[in-house]
Amino acid sequence: MGILNPIIKVFKNKHFLNLMNNVFMSGLNLLTFRDMAGNLTKIEFGTWLIFMATLGLAETIRSSAVFTPLIKFIAGSSKEKQDQYSGGGWWICILVTLSLILIDLLVMVFVGNRMGPDYTLFSHWFPLFFILSLPVNFAYIQLQAEEKFSTILFLRILNNGLFLAFVIVAINILKGGVPYILYAYILSWFICSVITIFRKWAPLYTILKTTKESFLEIFHLAKYVMVTGISSNLLRSSDAFIINWLMGPQFVAIYKAPEKILELIELPIRTLSGTAIPVMARELNAGNLVGMGKVMMKYTGILTLILVPITVLCLIFAPTLMFIIAGPAYVSSAGLLRIFLIYTLLLPLDRFLGITMEILGKPNLTLFKVLVMLGVNVLGDVLCIRYFGTVYSVAGNSFIMIVVGIIFGNFLLSRFMKFTYLDMFKETRNFIVSTINKFRKKQPIQL
Secondary structure, eight states, X not given: XXXXXXXXXXXXXXXXXXXXXXXXXXHHHHHXXXXXXXXXXXXXXXXXXXXXXXXXHHHHHHHHTTHHHHHHHHTTOOHHHHHHHHHHHHHXXXXXXXXXXXXXXXXXXXXXXXXXXXXXXHHHHHHXXXXXXXXXXXXXXXXXXXXXXXXXXXXXXXXXXXXXXXXXXXXXXXXXXXXXXXXXXXXXXXXXXXXXXXXXXXXXXXGGTOOHXXXXXXHHHHHHHHHHHHHHHHHHHHXXXXXXXXXXXXXXXXXXXXXXXXXXXXXXXXXXXXXXXXXHHHHHHTTOHHHHHHHHHHHHHHHHHHXXXXXXXXXXXXXXXXXXXXXXXXXXXHHXXXXXXXXXXXXXXXXXXHHHHHHTTOHHXXXXXXXXXXXXXXXXXXXXXXXXXXXHHHHHHHHHHHHHHHHHHHHHHTTTSOOOHHHHHHHHHHHHHHHHHHHHTTOOOOO
16 A cells, blocks of 8 residues: 555545546547537537537626635634535525526517527526526535535536437437437536535535625625626637627637637646635735735646647647547637647636636726626727627637736736746746645645
């Protein structure tokens, strides 16, 4: 057993588990994406992508309302306080769920068939899916706050694995189209919700343990973070909505295909930011603002360093990657991929500027930053399509949006926290030196 101890420690390491979580989730999603891209027409595939973008926006409204507040308040709290905050999170999620379902029903009554086929598809099935997905999505947040990354890993593999299996049956065996894929999606979430409730990963009992004070604490932070989450989601999905509106769903498919590769490249960002949030929250709760700043700079520098070789390789092999990811019909999107890759190295800094402002209890600043970026993106997309008429110009506008966001976010955060980008290089260098020394001494390596 002594020989196996280092290996066991690696598999229990939260960074490793969070990485595996994102790797398996992205891998299964990629296989599902490839199967649909290869078997659906571009119009059908674009319609499905618009459906998923709309559904993702709705889920962002719900999950963003409690994600950061629960992590902020649960980290380091007593069991009694954790249950109170968890219960408050449940109530907010339930209220958001019922509110969005009511809005959807009103839209169906007053707008009806005047909507396009993609939005009609969304409206008809949204209430059922949104109720079925609530336990699973709350479990992801609760388990993240408790840092139970191994359970998150299992649940995500189960969820995405079931959907992949059902999609293979729906498309390749039953020869069905988008409606069959929708049935597969709902069924996979239903099964996972039943298991989640049975295993108590989304603790329903805490609904009765919440207090007015804990509910209001979450609510006051959530009202800013939720709007920020919506705006952040629109930063990613507004391109698809605008392209669909001005050019059609087939161009959505062309534009979104290379973004799937970006999701893989962003794996380290999602992995390390997910594990950095509780660490930064503990530093702040301990009154160590300087320590929190060092964590921010260290993670930003390490992520940027990791992304350099990945980005270079993707630039070189862009056509091959597009063939693997989406098939021969999407090889022409390699040029789009190269444009996206130009701003990839800026993503860690943009991400951690927002995270830091939220943990500092300044979600209004994060919201301000995101709204500025959203304005630049929406206005730029419309102008690019109107004057240039290509999705390549829309991709170029995304680079401008990221640069504006970093400049503005840096200005806002510097008013409350002292840091320089020289600190980022120092913290990254210190981590590399420390890692090399620990490796030579055969000591465990920690971020």
